[in-house]
Each structure stands twice: as C-alpha cells, then as structure tokens.
Amino acid sequence: MPKNVRRLDQQTRNKNLAGRVYIVTGANSGVGLETTRQIIKQGGHVVMGCRRVDVAQTVANGFAGLAGSHDIIRLDLADLASVREFVAAFLRNYDRLDGLAGNAGMVNMQGDLVLTKDGFEQTIGISYFGHFLLTELLLDILKATPGSRIVLLSSVGHAGSRRSRPRVHLDDLTYKSRSFSNFAAYAEAKVANILYMAELAKRLEDTGVSTASVHPGWARSNFGSGGGLGMRIAMSLMRPLIRFVSNSNEESAQTSLHCLLSDDAPKHSGAYFSQQSVLYRDRECRKGGWPMQSPNPHARDMDTAKKLVNLSYDLVGLNRTR
Numbered sequence: 001m002p003k004n005v006r007r008l009d010q011q012t013r014n015k016n017l018a019g020r021v022y023i024v025t026g027a028n029s030g031v032g033l034e035t036t037r038q039i040i041k042q043g044g045h046v047v048m049g050c051r052r053v054d055v056a057q058t059v060a061n062g063f064a065g066l067a068g069s070h071d072i073i074r075l076d077l078a079d080l081a082s083v084r085e086f087v088a089a090f091l092r093n094y095d096r097l098d099g100l101a102g103n104a105g106m107v108n109m110q111g112d113l114v115l116t117k118d119g120f121e122q123t124i125g126i127s128y129f130g131h132f133l134l135t136e137l138l139l140d141i142l143k144a145t146p147g148s149r150i151v152l153l154s155s156v157g158h159a160g161s162r163r164s165r166p167r168v169h170l171d172d173l174t175y176k177s178r179s180f181s182n183f184a185a186y187a188e189a190k191v192a193n194i195l196y197m198a199e200l201a202k203r204l205e206d207t208g209v210s211t212a213s214v215h216p217g218w219a220r221s222n223f224g225s226g227g228g229l230g231m232r233i234a235m236s237l238m239r240p241l242i243r244f245v246s247n248s249n250e251e252s253a254q255t256s257l258h259c260l261l262s263d264d265a266p267k268h269s270g271a272y273f274s275q276q277s278v279l280y281r282d283r284e285c286r287k288g289g290w291p292m293q294s295p296n297p298h299a300r301d302m303d304t305a306k307k308l309v310n311l312s313y314d315l316v317g318l319n320r321t322r
Contacts, residue, residue, distance in 0.1 A: 004276050005217075005251050006288055012262045017044030017068065021096050022260065023138075025049040025075060025131070026104030028056040031153070031216050034253035035101055039260070040068035047094070049075035049086055049104070049134075077104055077130025078116040080316055087137040096145045099260045100138060102131040102152040105189070113180040120315075121175050123182070124189040127153075132196060132309075133316045143207045149266065151259045152197050154213045156274070157183070158190035159296050161281035167298035168192050170307055173315070191298055194272055195305035196312075201270025202302070210269035212259035215288070216252035217275030251275070258290055265290075272299070 022039050026032035027048035036046045040063050048070055050056040056072045063070055073089050076082035090097075105127040108114055116125035131152055142148040160166045166187035172178050175185075197213040204211065255275045259265045265273070271291035280286045282295040294300060313320050 004287060005254070006258075006275055006290060007251075007254050008257055008262070012258065013038075013042075015042055015261060017042040017261075020044045020098040021047065021094055022099040022101065023047045023049055023090070023097065024101040024103055025077065025134070028052060028059050030249050031252045031256065032101070032103035033059060034249045035103060035256050035260075036070070037063065037066070038253060038257055039099075040066045040070055042261075043067040044098075045069045045071070047090060048072045051076045051078075075104075075134075077126045077134070078122065080118045080130070080133055083130055083133045084137065087134065090138075091141065094141070097138060097141045097148060098145055099149045099151070100135060100142065101256055101260060102135065102150070102193075103256065104131075105153055105155075107186040108182040111182050113175055115174075118316075119174060121173075121180070121185055123185045124173065124192060127186075127189040128192040128196065129312065129316055131193070132312050133318065135196075135200070136313075136316075136318055139204075139209075142209050143204070146208055147266070148209050149260055150197070150200065150209065150211045151256050152193045152211075152213050153256070154193045154215055154272065155186070155190040156215050156277050156279045157187045158194060158215075158299055159280060159282065159285065159294060160187060165296045165298050166191050168195065168304060168308055170304065170311060173311070191296065192308060194294060194299040195301070195308055197272075198270040198300075198302065199305035199309050204269075210266035212265060212269070212291070213272050214255045214259060215272070215274040215277065216255050217277050217288075255288075255290065 024032050024036045024046055027036040028050045039046050048056050053072055053074050060070055073086050075086040108122050114122040120129050168191050194213040197211040201211045255273050259273055268291045272294050273291045274288040276288040285295055
C-alpha cells in the first residue's frame with residue numbers, strides 16, 4: 001500500500017450534505033464511483049452522468065441503505081449533442097448545483113488517431129472539450145447556487161519531465177497537420193484541464209463559485225484495459241507490483257472529495273490539487289499537495305489559458321457573451 005495517502009479530514013467526512021446536488025461524470029466506475037458513493041453516504045444527491053446507463057444502474061444498486069440519493073442521466077462526452085441533451089435534462093429537473101465533478105476521461109490505448117463525432121481527437125475530446133461545454137452550459141445554475149464548486153480531473157501525466165514538458169498546441173488541437181502520439185495526446189488534454197480551471201477561476205471571481213484541477217493518484221481502475229495484447233500482457237506482469245505503489249479507487253477519490261467538500265479548498269480557487277504519486281518525474285512533487293504548484297510551466301501560463309478558452313468557444317459552437 002502506498003505511504004502518506006492524503007485523506008479527508010474528519011470534519012469534512014462528517015458533513016451533512018442533505019439538500020445538496022452534485023453531478024459526477026464517469027460515475028459508474030473507478031474514482032467517479034467512489035466520489036459518488038461518499039457524497040451519497042453523507043446525504044447528498046448525485047446525478048450520475050454516464051455513457052453506459054445500464055452499468056450505472058447496476059452499480060447504483062450498491063447505494064441502497066445510504067443516507068443520500070441518486071439519479072442517472074445519459075452523458076456521452078465524445079458527442080457534444082449528448083452533452084447538450086444532458087444539460088437540458090438536468091435543468092428541467094433541478095434548480096441548484098452545488099458541485100460539478102468532471103471525472104470521466106480516457107487514453108486511446110490503440111495508438112492510432114481516433115476522432116469524435118465532432119472532429120476532436122478522442123482523448124482531448126472527452127477529457128477536455130466535452131467537459132468544457134458541459135461546464136459552460138451549467139455556469140448559470142452554478143452561479144445561482146451559493147458556494148458551488150467545479151472540479152476537473154487532470155493527471156500526473158501533464159507534468160512530463162524537466163527535459164520534456166507537455167503543452168497545448170493551440171495551432172493544431174485537432175491533429176490536422178501534426179503526428180499523433182496517444183500518450184502525448186493524453187498529457188496535452190490534462191494540461192488543457194488545468195489551464196481551463198485556472199482561467200475559469202479568474203472569470204468567476206466574486207461569484208462564489210470555486211474551481212480546482214485534480215490529480216487523483218495512480219488509481220487501480222480500468223485504465224489500460226482497452227489496449228492491445230501488448231498492453232494487457234504488460235499490465236498483467238505489473239499487477240503484483242502495482243498494488244504496492246498505486247492507490248485504491250477510494251483513496252484516489254479523496255482529492256476530488258476534498259475539493260468538492262472541504263472548507264479549505266475554495267480558498268485556493270483555480271489551483272491544482274494532487275494526491276501523492278510515485279509517477280511524478282520531479283521527485284519533490286511525489287508527496288503531492290492540497291494544493292501544489294504544477295512543475296510544468298505550460299500548465300501555469302495564463303495567456304495560453306485565455307487563448308485556449310477563446311478557441312474552445314468557437315470549436316464547441318458557443319457564444320462568447322455567455
């Protein structure tokens with residue numbers, strides 16, 4: 001078991017969340033499921049935004065007997081029309097939103113460029129663009145809910161190393177002219193998520209809405225399960241070691257829960273929060289931090305953050321006057 005796992009303090013874990021409403025994307029498995037379970041355990045209501053509704057319904061049976069409640073609305077972040085349908089369905093049924101947890105994400109394990117229905121590279125399309133549209137469409141209800149919060153998952157993968165720091169390629173986000181690398185695309189998407197939360201924090205100053213980007217730790221989830229034979233063999237060989245250096249999904253959910261529920265997190269709106277992780281190439285970052293400064297200067301560039309958001313408005317078909 002990894003040492004020095006960061007956990008919610010007892011006061012936060014004992015908060016009564018009755019009457020509060022949260023959205024968790026990718027809530028049917030892994031970190032999203034454990035985030036959902038804890039909120040419901042504390043009496044909150046979670047709207048589970050999931051592509052596979054049948055799977056979500058099955059896992060939700062495990063919430064029986066908990067203090068809170070749940071709802072399931074289909075959400076496919078790889079399809080912007082589905083994002084809009086989800087928001088419309090949510091707004092028909094709810095008049096408050098206390099927290100939005102953008103948990104869903106993926107990495108293309110096949111290695112070849114795959115595009116979403118809207119023409120985005122699949123990894124950044126799901127991890128960033130889908131969540132960008134979802135968040136922007138929900139800003140009005142978030143601003144109308146006192147003390148609401150937005151949390152978006154990043155990854156240690158965004159940090160890179162001193163020799164090579166990932167960045168967002170504003171001139172070619174859709175890979176029309178550059179070569180494709182699946183893990184480089186994953187890192188770029190996670191840089192984008194950090195930049196977006198930082199930009200949004202500035203935009204939402206004095207509204208009462210706070211934001212955070214999160215590295216949950218090396219979660220023992222289904223990451224890598226969609227890869228080819230080589231990846232499956234590698235994961236099988238690594239499994240005996242992984243349990244000693246990685247986190248359970250419950251441990252990995254702690255950072256998202258801290259940002260959604262703790263009294264301290266809103267004081268650091270726009271910041272990057274990280275669980276401890278042996279995967280950081282920068283040794284000084286391995287202990288994590290709630291919050292901590294990203295070692296990647298490209299993830300702290302507010303000029304790039306503003307340009308990314310402006311470009312994203314055009315690419316997802318939103319009016320900038322929102």
